[in-house]
Amino acid sequence: MTESAEKIKKQFIDKGIEKGVEELTPEKIEKTINKILKSETGARFKAYVETCVHCGLCSEGCHYYLSHDKDPAFSPAGKVKQTIWEIVKTKGKVSPEFIKQACEIAFTECNLCKRCAMYCPFGIDVAYLMLTMRRICHMLGVVPQYICDTAHSHASTMNQMWVKDDEWIDSLIWQEEEAREEIPDLRIPLEKEGADIFYSVIGPEPKFRAQLIYQAAVIMNVAGADWTMPATPGWDNSDMCMFIGENEMMGRLKKSHFEAAMRLKVKRIVMGECGHAFRSVYDMGNRWLGWKMPPIPVIHALEFYHELLTQGKIKVAKKFDKAVTFHDPCNVVRGRGLHEMGREVTRAFTNELIEMHPNREQNLCCCAGGGVINCGPPFKMKRIDGDRIKAEQLFNAKSRGASTIIAPCHNCHGGLEDIVHHYGLGMDIKFLGDIIYECMEKPGASEG
Amino acid sequence: MHDLYAFVSGPLVWVAFIIFFGGSIYRLVSMAILAKKKDGVVFEYFNFKYALRSIFHWIIPFASTNWRLHPWMTIVTFAFHIGLIFTPVFLFAHIILIKESWDISWWAMPDGLADILTLVVIASCVFFFVRRQVLPEVKYLTSTSDYVILVLVALPFITGFWTYHQWPESTFMGILHILSGEVMLAVIPFTKLSHMLFFPITRGYMGSEFGGVRQAKDW
Numbered sequence: 147m148t149e150s151a152e153k154i155k156k157q158f159i160d161k162g163i164e165k166g167v168e169e170l171t172p173e174k175i176e177k178t179i180n181k182i183l184k185s186e187t188g189a190r191f192k193a194y195v196e197t198c199v200h201c202g203l204c205s206e207g208c209h210y211y212l213s214h215d216k217d218p219a220f221s222p223a224g225k226v227k228q229t230i231w232e233i234v235k236t237k238g239k240v241s242p243e244f245i246k247q248a249c250e251i252a253f254t255e256c257n258l259c260k261r262c263a264m265y266c267p268f269g270i271d272v273a274y275l276m277l278t279m280r281r282i283c284h285m286l287g288v289v290p291q292y293i294c295d296t297a298h299s300h301a302s303t304m305n306q307m308w309v310k311d312d313e314w315i316d317s318l319i320w321q322e323e324e325a326r327e328e329i330p331d332l333r334i335p336l337e338k339e340g341a342d343i344f345y346s347v348i349g350p351e352p353k354f355r356a357q358l359i360y361q362a363a364v365i366m367n368v369a370g371a372d373w374t375m376p377a378t379p380g381w382d383n384s385d386m387c388m389f390i391g392e393n394e395m396m397g398r399l400k401k402s403h404f405e406a407a408m409r410l411k412v413k414r415i416v417m418g419e420c421g422h423a424f425r426s427v428y429d430m431g432n433r434w435l436g437w438k439m440p441p442i443p444v445i446h447a448l449e450f451y452h453e454l455l456t457q458g459k460i461k462v463a464k465k466f467d468k469a470v471t472f473h474d475p476c477n478v479v480r481g482r483g484l485h486e487m488g489r490e491v492t493r494a495f496t497n498e499l500i501e502m503h504p505n506r507e508q509n510l511c512c513c514a515g516g517g518v519i520n521c522g523p524p525f526k527m528k529r530i531d532g533d534r535i536k537a538e539q540l541f542n543a544k545s546r547g548a549s550t551i552i553a554p555c556h557n558c559h560g561g562l563e564d565i566v567h568h569y570g571l572g573m574d575i576k577f578l579g580d581i582i583y584e585c586m587e588k589p590g591a592s593e594g
Numbered sequence: 595m596h597d598l599y600a601f602v603s604g605p606l607v608w609v610a611f612i613i614f615f616g617g618s619i620y621r622l623v624s625m626a627i628l629a630k631k632k633d634g635v636v637f638e639y640f641n642f643k644y645a646l647r648s649i650f651h652w653i654i655p656f657a658s659t660n661w662r663l664h665p666w667m668t669i670v671t672f673a674f675h676i677g678l679i680f681t682p683v684f685l686f687a688h689i690i691l692i693k694e695s696w697d698i699s700w701w702a703m704p705d706g707l708a709d710i711l712t713l714v715v716i717a718s719c720v721f722f723f724v725r726r727q728v729l730p731e732v733k734y735l736t737s738t739s740d741y742v743i744l745v746l747v748a749l750p751f752i753t754g755f756w757t758y759h760q761w762p763e764s765t766f767m768g769i770l771h772i773l774s775g776e777v778m779l780a781v782i783p784f785t786k787l788s789h790m791l792f793f794p795i796t797r798g799y800m801g802s803e804f805g806g807v808r809q810a811k812d813w
Contacts, residue, residue, distance in 0.1 A: 188632025189625050190799075197792045200740050202732035206663055211731070218734030227735055264812045265660045267652050268793055269800025429807065438638055439807075483809030507810050508659060 160524045162291030163249050169287060170242040178285050179238030187278060194270045195234055198223060204272065207265030209510045210255055213534040222262035222272040225251050229279045249288045252279035254525045255532065258389070258516035259476035264507065281391030289390050292522025296386040299349070301395050304402050305382035306349030315377050317352035321359045329590045332367045334359070337410065338374035344412040345375050346403065348384035348420045348556060361583040362418060368588055369459040373416070380406025383417050385426035389517030393434055400431030407442050414443040416450045419577045421477030421555035422515055429481060446478050448554050451582060452487035455494055462494055463587040468574070469498040470581075471540070471548035473562065474509035475555035491578060492552055495585045502543040510536050512553070514561025529561065530568045537569035550574045552581065595765060602772045610776035617783030618791055625792070641802040648801020649794055651813035658813035667725070674718035677711035678747065682775070687758070712755045719748035743786055749774035
């Protein structure tokens with residue numbers, strides 16, 4: 147107990163936050179807070195702040211709270227108390243030190259997973275309030291360095307990983323070449339106008355998970371899909387600007403993504419296995435641009451796999467030989483209800499699906515999403531300590547036989563990898579696409 | 595004493611009801627105008643089917659995961675809210691007063707039941723008080739105003755019970771009963787008690803988002 151209490155008190159040092167706070171004055175803080183509250187918040191903010199009856203029932207919704215021995219400072223409302231309530235109460239008269247603390251809470255102690263919205267009897271959206279706090283921090287220039295750099299990459303290159311335009315095309319051609327060794331007539335069709343499907347991925351795929359593009363190309367080719375990828379910016383569907391409160395840039399990114407698809411006159415966008423990108427395209431970015439629903443149908447990989455399977459376009463050649471458990475990512479399960487589709491595909495390709503508990507909408511967060519993993523190494527241990535409950539949940543599934551975790555989201559992957567490693571769980575983590583690629587029939591594949 | 599009684603049971607009743615209804619309408623309308631102006635999403639995504647689906651899961655005991663996680667809190671909070679709303683509305687003594695004034699009346703609950711519900715409300719307030727003191731996650735969030743509100747809610751029930759049973763100083767307690775009831779009613783729109791007004795809207799909006807956009811359950 148004392149050990150974990152010490153961990154909570156541990157100071158995390160982040161250059162982005164430190165430098166930003168140095169520049170602050172009480173006047174600047176007050177002016178910025180009031181400007182944002184007045185011009186950008188309205189009825190939702192007011193209702194959420196005024197309706198909360200301080201009942202504490204949201205607490206059990208939060209993995210940070212559960213992982214920190216039920217420390218009330220980590221409960222959803224507890225975090226709102228330390229941030230939003232205080233700036234409302236003081237009308238923005240808070241110190242630079244307060245902003246530093248509030249920044250750390252909003253950026254690294256909440257994954258915006260919205261589980262607590264299912265625990266608050268009033269449906270108060272704490273994620274929205276934390277995003278408002280992040281927006282204020284961003285406008286004050288106080289943002290964790292790593293995620294800020296990622297947002298700068300978005301602003302400079304329209305992708306998350308400083309990938310240059312020619313490097314993007316090179317990566318696709320490279321993966322096409324690799325995949326042709328397996329399926330000789332495989333293509334990754336670039337810039338194909340009028341294709342059915344515009345396939346988009348996140349920046350990290352060409353940067354360091356290029357095999358996912360390979361696998362997606364194999365699945366598309368086997369399924370006989372009429373698909374394309376753009377050779378221009380707009381290929382990256384990810385969005386860290388959304389998570390630092392840089393809403394203007396979030397809008398530009400989504401516009402570029404939608405416009406790339408529209409320029410190619412495709413029927414729909416299919417996205418890789420990423421959660422936050424789906425949130426950005428389906429929930430937040432489209433709204434910023436004034437689209438109630440995305441201007442072109444957007445389908446997450448889970449739904450796409452399900453469609454291919456049920457339409458018989460991909461077939462099961464063999465069952466994955468290890469027992470698996472299915473981790474429900476917040477942005478495509480609480481964000482789009484794809485939990486049953488994901489499970490149907492999983493069951494088709496595996497011998498045994500062992501549920502972790504809780505699951506589906508109730509699943510516990512990976513503690514990486516919401517930009518938390520993107521805040522980088524300074525906060526890595528905070529993230530891992532903040533999700534001890536996830537390790538317990540996974541260990542329970544393991545004790546009932548599960549040895550592989552299917553996590554159909556990039557951030558979940560990163561977060562779960564750290565948790566599995568740190569807590570010594572010894573479980574493999576795979577994308578659903580990894581399993582499909584490994585176990586499906588590949589009619590055109592060369593022998594050996 | 596008689597003048598005071600006449601004042602609290604006459605003009606002040608009007609004042610209390612006007613503030614309650616007027617204030618409630620003002621809060622709801624001004625919130626709607628603000629939403630129209632600043633939060634377009636609320637009207638765009640609000641969906642009555644999914645709003646009601648969510649609301650029903652939260653106004654039925656144990657119908658949501660979180661209610662099941664906190665059985666005692668669930669039992670107490672439902673009993674409390676039922677007693678709080680039904681007792682004053684269906685109390686025989688209240689209905690008589692209205693019949694005398696306006697010659698309209700409705701079903702009255704037996705006095706014995708009213709007694710039980712009153713005690714339930716008072717006991718629930720004690721439970722909430724203890725809960726705020728004892729549970730760390732609740733204590734952390736609690737401010738003085740939360741206790742003040744608990745007292746404001748308990749007072750009309752304590753004094754009402756006292757008056758009905760004709761305990762000592764029951765005339766004074768009767769006046770205090772009316773006064774405290776009026777205060778409680780009047781502060782509803784302007785304090786945390788306004789959760790009564792906003793519950794259907796905040797829950798309904800989250801239900802609409804989850805049902806209509808996210809296609810997931812929110813209970």
